[in-house]
Amino acid sequence: MTYVIGHIKPDLDTVASAVAAQYLFDKAPCFGHEASTAVITQDINTETQYVFEKFGVTVPPVLLAESLNPEDTFVLMDHNEPSQRHEAITNESITEIIDHHLTNIQLPAIYITIKPWGSTCSIVWFLMKQNNITPPQNIAGIMLASILSDTVGFRAQTTTGNDKQFAQELASIAHVSDIDAFTLELFKAKSNTQGMSPQEIVSKDYKVFEMSNKKVLINQIETVEQSQVLDEKNSLVNAMNDIKKEQGVDYIFCAVSDVLEINTKMLFTTDEEGLILQKAFGQTIVNDNILDIGAKLSRKKEFAPQIQQAIESL
Ligand SMILES: [Mn+2]
Numbered sequence: 001m002t003y004v005i006g007h008i009k010p011d012l013d014t015v016a017s018a019v020a021a022q023y024l025f026d027k028a029p030c031f032g033h034e035a036s037t038a039v040i041t042q043d044i045n046t047e048t049q050y051v052f053e054k055f056g057v058t059v060p061p062v063l064l065a066e067s068l069n070p071e072d073t074f075v076l077m078d079h080n081e082p083s084q085r086h087e088a089i090t091n092e093s094i095t096e097i098i099d100h101h102l103t104n105i106q107l108p109a110i111y112i113t114i115k116p117w118g119s120t121c122s123i124v125w126f127l128m129k130q131n132n133i134t135p136p137q138n139i140a141g142i143m144l145a146s147i148l149s150d151t152v153g154f155r156a157q158t159t160t161g162n163d164k165q166f167a168q169e170l171a172s173i174a175h176v177s178d179i180d181a182f183t184l185e186l187f188k189a190k191s192n193t194q195g196m197s198p199q200e201i202v203s204k205d206y207k208v209f210e211m212s213n214k215k216v217l218i219n220q221i222e223t224v225e226q227s228q229v230l231d232e233k234n235s236l237v238n239a240m241n242d243i244k245k246e247q248g249v250d251y252i253f254c255a256v257s258d259v260l261e262i263n264t265k266m267l268f269t270t271d272e273e274g275l276i277l278q279k280a281f282g283q284t285i286v287n288d289n290i291l292d293i294g295a296k297l298s299r300k301k302e303f304a305p306q307i308q309q310a311i312e313s314l
Pocket residue numbers: 013014078100118119120150
């Protein structure tokens with residue numbers, strides 16, 4: 001069996017691209033995956049659940065290591081780094097990679113499609129077009145939603161002209177007439193923090209980085225209700241202090257990003273962290289534990305490298 005699988009802590013693009021790629025492989029024998037099954041690494045997030053329900057697409061099952069056979073192979077979607085991979089996947093079992101991230105690939109010659117586009121679903125749609133394959137309405141819908149989600153509605157720096165064009169094409173197959181309205185609907189589903197505890201908010205989507213021998217945790221929460229989230233500042237900062245201890249990190253930051261206004265306010269817990277942020281973004285702190293870093297949304301491009309530089313220059 002060939003398993004088509006995205007990264008750990010699955011997001012919409014990783015799950016939808018696996019479903020779309022399985023459809024492509026079924027219809028296009030030239031890919032050489034005779035029997036393929038889309039699977040996921042872990043439970044899906046609320047945005048993914050919302051989109052799959054909306055379009056009536058079945059969520060793929062979680063891959064169970066104990067059900068694997070030695071001859072099973074894997075197509076990695078939306079990731080290539082070993083640290084992003086399901087732990088049961090060995091180097092030898094990977095036969096193909098379709099991705100749009102920074103590469104760290106040390107594998108024998110296999111099929112690799114990497115394009116610097118905004119979403120892996122953009123790449124899968126490109127491959128479908130190359131092979132004259134049109135997905136059904138519901139798969140086109142989850143692909144469109146993935147492009148809009150990964151590019152933050154074309155606002156992210158990673159957005160290319162192809163992503164915009166492909167989204168239009170997929171929208172017409174999916175019968176989505178108003179992309180802007182659909183984007184807002186997605187943002188609302190994604191950014192619903194109601195019912196989430198402060199602990200859940202400040203650990204919703206975090207990565208731990210190694211910067212100058214310091215462990216740095218950067219969490220990001222995307223919202224359309226930034227001020228409501230920040231009203232809870234004191235409990236969020238307390239929760240950040242707990243997570244800092246739990247995870248044994250030196251510094252912790254929580255980016256509260258307003259995806260409609262395109263603005264990020266960064267939460268921090270100590271004066272030293274505040275200084276790092278000021279160094280990184282050159283702004284003045286007007287409110288305890290909060291720094292407005294302006295029109296930025298991308299942790300990968302706009303927060304992490306700047307914080308790293310600031311820590312290196314301490
Ligand atoms: Mn992606």
